[in-house]
Amino acid sequence: MSIDSMARLAAADPVPELPAVESPERLRRLIEDDAAAIDLGERRHRSSSTNRRLWMRRRWLVVAPSCVAMSVVGVVLSSSSSGPGVDVAAAAYAATSPQQGIVEAVFLARVFKGSQAGGTLHQREWIDSTEKLRRQQDSTTGPYGDTHETHVLEMAFAPGRWETWSSGREARVITRTKIRAAGLEISMGFGGISMDGVNGIELYRKLYREGLMRLIGHESRAGRSLWKLESLPIGYASTDHTRLIILVDPKTFLPVAERQIDIALPGHPTMVESDLVSYRHLPTDEATAKLFDLTVQHPGARVLARPSPRFRSLRGQQTRLTRSLREQRNLAIRRERESLEHKR
Amino acid sequence: LRFELLYAKHGSAVKAYVLRRAHASLADDVVAEVFVVCWRRFEEVPPEPLPWLLGVARRVLSTQRRGERRRIALCDRLAEVAAGANEQAPTDLLASVPEAGYQALANMADPTLAAALARLSEAERELLLLIAWEGLTPAEAATVLDIKPATARVRLLRARRRLTRALSRERSDLTTRQSLSMEAPS
Numbered sequence: 457m458s459i460d461s462m463a464r465l466a467a468a469d470p471v472p473e474l475p476a477v478e479s480p481e482r483l484r485r486l487i488e489d490d491a492a493a494i495d496l497g498e499r500r501h502r503s504s505s506t507n508r509r510l511w512m513r514r515r516w517l518v519v520a521p522s523c524v525a526m527s528v529v530g531v532v533l534s535s536s537s538s539g540p541g542v543d544v545a546a547a548a549y550a551a552t553s554p555q556q557g558i559v560e561a562v563f564l565a566r567v568f569k570g571s572q573a574g575g576t577l578h579q580r581e582w583i584d585s586t587e588k589l590r591r592q593q594d595s596t597t598g599p600y601g602d603t604h605e606t607h608v609l610e611m612a613f614a615p616g617r618w619e620t621w622s623s624g625r626e627a628r629v630i631t632r633t634k635i636r637a638a639g640l641e642i643s644m645g646f647g648g649i650s651m652d653g654v655n656g657i658e659l660y661r662k663l664y665r666e667g668l669m670r671l672i673g674h675e676s677r678a679g680r681s682l683w684k685l686e687s688l689p690i691g692y693a694s695t696d697h698t699r700l701i702i703l704v705d706p707k708t709f710l711p712v713a714e715r716q717i718d719i720a721l722p723g724h725p726t727m728v729e730s731d732l733v734s735y736r737h738l739p740t741d742e743a744t745a746k747l748f749d750l751t752v753q754h755p756g757a758r759v760l761a762r763p764s765p766r767f768r769s770l771r772g773q774q775t776r777l778t779r780s781l782r783e784q785r786n787l788a789i790r791r792e793r794e795s796l797e798h799k800r
Numbered sequence: 801l802r803f804e805l806l807y808a809k810h811g812s813a814v815k816a817y818v819l820r821r822a823h824a825s826l827a828d829d830v831v832a833e834v835f836v837v838c839w840r841r842f843e844e845v846p847p848e849p850l851p852w853l854l855g856v857a858r859r860v861l862s863t864q865r866r867g868e869r870r871r872i873a874l875c876d877r878l879a880e881v882a883a884g885a886n887e888q889a890p891t892d893l894l895a896s897v898p899e900a901g902y903q904a905l906a907n908m909a910d911p912t913l914a915a916a917l918a919r920l921s922e923a924e925r926e927l928l929l930l931i932a933w934e935g936l937t938p939a940e941a942a943t944v945l946d947i948k949p950a951t952a953r954v955r956l957l958r959a960r961r962r963l964t965r966a967l968s969r970e971r972s973d974l975t976t977r978q979s980l981s982m983e984a985p986s
Contacts, residue, residue: 465932468910471819477811
């Protein structure tokens, strides 16, 4: 009788066949968030100075073996038959090295987590390595209150100066700032991700030069197996814990997608993912030279020269320059929002 | 790679377990949560991982159920405050959250069997379902329920007897009800 009851129970199974499961992509994202949450858990214990000192000591105990382990993994990956056979990070750096002519890269970035979740950034980047020119055009669409708004910001960098232009009320002005110090690099920074923080090809190249990128394996994306490079979870400031993940094409070694995970704000990790939509070389001629000139791109705008900032040290210059640039961008965005609200 | 293989091999079985016990809309979230736990505690996963994974799924479902009950209780309290202290607040919402295993009964097409299972304790019912639906051995079911294999065997014996008894009682009740309805004037 008991056999009958069990057979009857088995026959009443509401799920007689095994269901299909989701692709592992969503799971991978959850795991990455979980890793971020674990890091946050570690950071929460750093309340007192004693704990901080202990943490600093312990961090080296963790970081040193991790580095050794990473190196071993790197060696194994590069030497085994299933590995890349080449230094993928270096190959990606070489692939994105500006050669003769101009490089044009187009990214589409999306914010998945954080206060700007749902926002998109369409970014175009032009680099002329011979003349040391660079122009970046960011078209940001994101939630502002009840509406989605689009804001365009352009930056042009040349030896000795940088220029900015933004849509909206500031569209008639190109702000030009002179840089007196030689060898000063302008970086939008890599800490505290926002839509402003995505720096495309340049960001990867900078992190590689600083020895912060490493190969950690591969990831499938749209049916393609791509090499996965990841930066160390540190930023320029001691409080930064942002990581950059780059998925690299196994044949061309060009970055297919970038993912940034920022866990600086406890409980509120931010994740931005950007896809490389196109990457091409343009010839150097009269027409392409105009790409770097904002006065040509925006003929109606007048140039407003800003006094050159005076800095005491190169490190101070870098920090203040970056901060000044960020403030300038934020101010332009704020003014445009105010102008839109005023119109309403 | 080992983790991906684990997911590919046992993901469906875990999802089926969840679908038998919870609403379909929750299944993917619960499965993802189970494998996040698995990733976090990968070193603890035994060589035969399915019972361990089902044990995690059981706890995740239980936590979710508790969270849902707390949320509804909070809604009730807020409704009480909004309605004023003198008015009666709705409390039947809390009763709508199924106890562990009751969702499985709601999904069953055989009402007599569902009624007989409802007469068992939650522990007995879960053990029977793990063996009948998940196809586990008593020892594997013991891993899921976090009890000793010997305890599981004794509990299984008792549960089978009780289910048989409950089924015959349900059958006799049904016969009585049918004869009463036939005797009743139209």
